[in-house]
Amino acid sequence: MHNDRKEKDAIRDADVRAVFYEVMARCNRRASEDQKKALRIKKILDRFGIEITDYTYINESASINAMLIDLMAPELAEERASIPDLNELLANLEGSQADFNLSNIQLLEDSIDRKKTKSATVLAKNVRDLINNELSVYLQSMAMAKPSQYKEFAELLHTIIKDNNNSVADHLAAVKRKKEKLQAQIIQKE
Secondary structure: OOOOHHHHHHHHHHHHHHHHHHHHHHHOOOOOHHHHHHHHHHHHHHHHOHHHHHOOHHHHHHHHHHHHHHHOOHHHHHHHHOOOOHHHHHHHHHHHHHHHHHHHHHHHHHHHHHHHOOOHHHHHHHHHHHHHHHHHHHHHHHHHHOHHHHHHHHHHHHHHHHHHHHHHHHHHHHHHHHHHHHHHHHHHHO
16 A cells, blocks of 8 residues: 655655745844844744654644644734745645645545455455355255256366365475474474
8 A cells, every 4th residue: 555645744844944944044144124024933933943844743743733823823924024935935835734634644544444454364264155155055056956057167166166175285285394394404403
């Protein structure tokens, strides 16, 4: 099962770094009103830290969502506007966070579906039981009642079952021989 959650996280991480680096670039300039505004944005970013990209998926998502809420506050519109491209970078981050959330939800749904699905071993047993206990009995009965229609199918099914049983018996015998050979080798080494 493939899910693109890891790729979506990498895009989200790049968007987080872009926001931090853009703000840092504006803060590392000559003193000005724009720099003061950028420093107010930086204070918010410093509360979260760029390390949020190293958090677990759940903690990173929670931190990014909280950070976006703080940064998108209406009272910071002037501060955001003082940093070229910041609003666009924040929009990118919102988008990549939403994409990550969708990917994560899809992965969880797939995981739940997979857990609900019966394993191949269980399905094989069910099919075998159905063939041996119902289909085979039905075809044998119908072969006696209407030989011209069902005898050939009953014989074919009997041959398939017999061949399969022989194949399984051969496989089990080979496994047993291999196990006995390994045990004999272990005893000889001791």
